Amino acid sequence: MPALEDYKGQTPAWCPGCGNFGILKAFKDAVVEFGIEPHQLTIVSGIGQAGKIPHYLRCNTFNGLHGRTLPVATGIRLANHEMLVVAVAGDGDCYGEGGNHLIHAIRRNINIKLFVHDNQIYGLTKGQASPTSMEGMVTKNQPFGAFSEQLNPIALAVALDCSFVARSFSGDTEHLKGIIKEAIRHKGFSIVDILQPCVTFNKINTYEWYKQRVYHIESEYEPENRIEAFKKAMEWGDRIPIGIIYRNQRAILEERIPIIKDSPLVKHAIDISMVEETLKEFY
Amino acid sequence: MDYSIKIGGEAGQGIQTIGDTLTKVFSRAGYYVFTHQDYESRIRGGHNFFQIRFSDKPVMASRKKIDILVALDKDSILLHEKELSENSFIIYDSSKLKQRYEDPRFLDIPFVSMAIEYGGGKIMSNTVATGTVLGMLGMKLDILHEIVKDTFKRKGEDIIKANINSAVAGHNFAVKSCMKCSFDIISSQQQSKILINGIEAIGLGSIASGCKFYSAYPMTPSTGIMNYIAGKGKEYGIIVEQAEDEIAAINMALGASFAGVRAMTGTSGGGFALMVEGLSLSGMTETPIVIALGQRPGPATGFPTRTEQAELQFAVYTAHGEFPRIIFAPGTPEQVFYLTSKAFDMAEKYQVPAIILFDQYLADSEWTFDSFNLKKLVYNDYRLRGENFRNLKEYRRHEFTPSGISPLGVPGDSQHLVVTDSDEHDEEGHIVEDADTRIKMVQKRLLKKLPLIREDIEPPFLFGDAKPEIVLTGWGSTYGIMKEAVDALSGNKSIAMLHFSEVFPFPSIKKFDYLNLLDNAKLTVCIENNATGQFARLMRAETGYEFKNKINKYDGRPFLFEELISQINNKI
Ligand SMILES: Cc1ncc(C[n+]2csc(CCOP(=O)(O)OP(=O)(O)O)c2C)c(N)n1
Numbered sequence: 001m002p003a004l005e006d007y008k009g010q011t012p013a014w015c016p017g018c019g020n021f022g023i024l025k026a027f028k029d030a031v032v033e034f035g036i037e038p039h040q041l042t043i044v045s046g047i048g049q050a051g052k053i054p055h056y057l058r059c060n061t062f063n064g065l066h067g068r069t070l071p072v073a074t075g076i077r078l079a080n081h082e083m084l085v086v087a088v089a090g091d092g093d094c095y096g097e098g099g100n101h102l103i104h105a106i107r108r109n110i111n112i113k114l115f116v117h118d119n120q121i122y123g124l125t126k127g128q129a130s131p132t133s134m135e136g137m138v139t140k141n142q143p144f145g146a147f148s149e150q151l152n153p154i155a156l157a158v159a160l161d162c163s164f165v166a167r168s169f170s171g172d173t174e175h176l177k178g179i180i181k182e183a184i185r186h187k188g189f190s191i192v193d194i195l196q197p198c199v200t201f202n203k204i205n206t207y208e209w210y211k212q213r214v215y216h217i218e219s220e221y222e223p224e225n226r227i228e229a230f231k232k233a234m235e236w237g238d239r240i241p242i243g244i245i246y247r248n249q250r251a252i253l254e255e256r257i258p259i260i261k262d263s264p265l266v267k268h269a270i271d272i273s274m275v276e277e278t279l280k281e282f283y
Numbered sequence: 284m285d286y287s288i289k290i291g292g293e294a295g296q297g298i299q300t301i302g303d304t305l306t307k308v309f310s311r312a313g314y315y316v317f318t319h320q321d322y323e324s325r326i327r328g329g330h331n332f333f334q335i336r337f338s339d340k341p342v343m344a345s346r347k348k349i350d351i352l353v354a355l356d357k358d359s360i361l362l363h364e365k366e367l368s369e370n371s372f373i374i375y376d377s378s379k380l381k382q383r384y385e386d387p388r389f390l391d392i393p394f395v396s397m398a399i400e401y402g403g404g405k406i407m408s409n410t411v412a413t414g415t416v417l418g419m420l421g422m423k424l425d426i427l428h429e430i431v432k433d434t435f436k437r438k439g440e441d442i443i444k445a446n447i448n449s450a451v452a453g454h455n456f457a458v459k460s461c462m463k464c465s466f467d468i469i470s471s472q473q474q475s476k477i478l479i480n481g482i483e484a485i486g487l488g489s490i491a492s493g494c495k496f497y498s499a500y501p502m503t504p505s506t507g508i509m510n511y512i513a514g515k516g517k518e519y520g521i522i523v524e525q526a527e528d529e530i531a532a533i534n535m536a537l538g539a540s541f542a543g544v545r546a547m548t549g550t551s552g553g554g555f556a557l558m559v560e561g562l563s564l565s566g567m568t569e570t571p572i573v574i575a576l577g578q579r580p581g582p583a584t585g586f587p588t589r590t591e592q593a594e595l596q597f598a599v600y601t602a603h604g605e606f607p608r609i610i611f612a613p614g615t616p617e618q619v620f621y622l623t624s625k626a627f628d629m630a631e632k633y634q635v636p637a638i639i640l641f642d643q644y645l646a647d648s649e650w651t652f653d654s655f656n657l658k659k660l661v662y663n664d665y666r667l668r669g670e671n672f673r674n675l676k677e678y679r680r681h682e683f684t685p686s687g688i689s690p691l692g693v694p695g696d697s698q699h700l701v702v703t704d705s706d707e708h709d710e711e712g713h714i715v716e717d718a719d720t721r722i723k724m725v726q727k728r729l730l731k732k733l734p735l736i737r738e739d740i741e742p743p744f745l746f747g748d749a750k751p752e753i754v755l756t757g758w759g760s761t762y763g764i765m766k767e768a769v770d771a772l773s774g775n776k777s778i779a780m781l782h783f784s785e786v787f788p789f790p791s792i793k794k795f796d797y798l799n800l801l802d803n804a805k806l807t808v809c810i811e812n813n814a815t816g817q818f819a820r821l822m823r824a825e826t827g828y829e830f831k832n833k834i835n836k837y838d839g840r841p842f843l844f845e846e847l848i849s850q851i852n853n854k855i
């Protein structure tokens with residue numbers, strides 16, 4: 001069984017009080033409780049404060065480019081579907097730079113776990129509006145306030161019939177740990193939008209702001225109902241629901257590819273002598 | 284014996300079917316064949332042609348002069364009549380073209396009505412035309428029968444019979460009415476040949492290299508690679524994923540490669556532009572990848588279905604930062620096949636990106652070869668996997684080693700963790716900022732590996748006079764045309780071709796002092812399918828050698844024999 005110690009990485013360079021600390025703790029607790037060994041897990045991350053998380057852990061890591069976590073994670077999963085593949089991205093990374101990949105990863109329904117550290121701001125580049133910044137948020141780059149409507153990633157995911165859609169809050173690590181475990185347990189593409197205060201650059205969506213608004217979704221709520229899920233997804237403002245919002249049991253991509261039915265691609269033997277037969281097709 | 288047949292018409296009229304079938308007949312009969320195609324970026328209409336040259340001797344480029352023109356529309360006659368000689372023929376169907384021509388070289392052949400009479404429908408008129416051409420050439424129909432049977436196996440006996448009857452009808456008509464066709468066909472004693480185009484050769488080369496993962500976004504002229512590999516996916520166990528864009532395509536391939544399988548992507552210039560950040564990521568994370576880059580005329584969308592050699596500089600210099608890369612520019616499908624294998628091998632051996640630079644002309648041109656020597660293929664698994672990885676005492680993905688090459692572990696095979704980062708990183712793969720590590724990493728990743736990579740690069744190929752007074756120099760798809768030019772001119776001249784197929788890192792002169800050869804020549808000409816002479820410029824940058832004479836073609840079409848010969852003669 002793995003211990004918390006096994007997951008100890010570099011000392012984080014995040015600002016004191018950063019919402020990312022809660023995510024780091026919840027994630028470690030979740031994988032340890034799950035009994036996942038560091039080498040059975042690969043984290044793919046992008047660029048941003050969120051993207052640094054695998055360095056503050058110990059596991060297989062591909063810290064790639066800004067916005068491109070999902071394609072890399074897709075390639076890894078297709079090559080080795082026995083590996084638990086987690087994609088970690090910031091809101092800018094995933095909903096801005098990499099928006100197209102999100103849409104198509106959901107459509108593919110590849111069994112990747114996507115955790116978005118949604119601080120509603122570009123942290124690493126020092127405070128520009130992100131796709132989830134609230135309309136009107138004033139920053140150095142948006143002196144008249146952000147004009148674009150705030151993206152609702154939960155509604156987007158439900159609209160795309162995403163296999164698992166949840167929201168949590170880094171200030172509630174017990175809840176977050178539970179949701180991370182549910183996401184890992186679920187078979188299908190899973191997105192968890194994690195509300196994460198940025199103590200340095202986002203002076204609007206603070207711990208206090210979130211704490212006053214988030215509430216645990218009622219236990220009788222049924223995430224299998226897509227219409228109800230839409231209603232839940234639309235809630236934002238005075239009350240923000242956290243929990244599993246939508247879930248379905250669509251077949252995953254890996255199981256639909258006959259080539260890897262019996263074993264992962266990476267375990268397939270290579271026999272280049274077969275080419276002799278194929279060459280005959282050219283005569 | 285050396286004949287050229289051109290089939291011209293609108294897209295969708297069946298040019299491809301006639302061309303493919305005739306080509307197959309010739310190559311199975313043991314002739315050497317070269318074909319090239321010219322088509323517009325549309326599914327229906329426009330003007331397109333398929334040109335076949337066949338001979339009892341190797342052929343590797345198209346001639347301007349046509350012996351038989353199969354005109355499926357009026358434009359074909361208008362555009363190509365001037366390519367005919369006195370002994371050439373045009374075959375057409377006046378009922379279809381709504382016009383009759385008096386010139387005795389024009390043979391009006393009722394393709395459509397014969398198709399209806401003997402084949403049961405208009406749809407057979409292309410088969411009639413195919414039979415007619417074979418009849419004019421005085422060739423038998425036995426091979427065509429075999430091909431028809433193979434092609435229509437699934438469609439049943441009736442279809443096979445209808446096709447055969449149509450071919451026979453066309454054949455008989457030609458034999459009866461075309462008394463003037465005195466084509467002098469030397470019956471071939473040779474074995475049937477491999478018939479393959481550049482695209483198929485990349486596909487075949489990659490499956491012969493153990494490629495397990497191909498992700499791409501469709502773009503001419505590279506799409507055929509995805510088609511070919513997808514068609515072989517089940518048999519060979521290869522996953523082909525059509526990505527949402529080229530950025531995803533390269534990142535997926537990098538992910539698959541990181542996870543432990545050989546991975547490839549393919550595109551053209553526009554798509555490659557989107558992949559550039561991923562190329563740099565391959566360089567930083569030392570993740571092997573093979574990229575097939577098919578050039579077409581730019582800038583921007585340019586001529587989507589035509590040819591140019593204007594992405595050499597792009598391939599050599601693009602992407603931020605400094606890291607090693609390998610670029611091959613094969614000149615024939617055979618070279619494509621072996622160099623694809625070498626690209627996979629070197630990409631994995633040195634953990635770098637390798638680019639196979641080709642173009643539409645090479646992609647679509649079909650060549651014949653007596654055989655491919657499969658023993659020349661290399662397959663070494665350079666990855667650290669299974670037991671070997673499990674039993675290792677210590678592991679650091681980006682460990683400093685004397686060669687600069689660090690162990691490429693397969694994540695999950697061992698308790699050891701495989702970590703890499705697009706940020707500058709330490710030996711373990713974790714993000715760092717310090718100057719010392721940076722210096723050591725650049726030395727490891729770039730400066731140590733580069734000379735080793737260069738050692739593996741073969742020098743250019745010399746064909747012709749060993750001490751030539753005239754040297755034609757080129758790279759990539761001009762191989763065939765340059766070789767034919769040397770053949771044609773070597774009767775009374777001291778001439779040779781210097782062809783570069785492994786272009787980057789630029790080959791050293793250790794194995795062959797080609798610079799000395801150039802220095803001793805009286806006339807050296809750099810021949811390129813682009814406007815500015817990108818190779819000549821690269822050569823100057825890498826070696827200091829400057830070409831005083833250049834022949835450049837940038838109309839989106841390949842060089843033709845007669846045209847190149849006259850341009851070379853102008854320089855002499
Ligand atoms: C292609 C590219 N564009 C821009 C950047 C600069 N950049 C790095 S992180 C970032 C945004 C970070 O915001 P987010 O993804 O929300 O992550 P956070 O830092 O807030 O966790 C930007 C614009 C980059 N690294 N690469």
Ligand SMILES: [Mg+2]
Pocket residue numbers: 048090091092117118119120121122123130
């Ligand atoms: Mg952010």
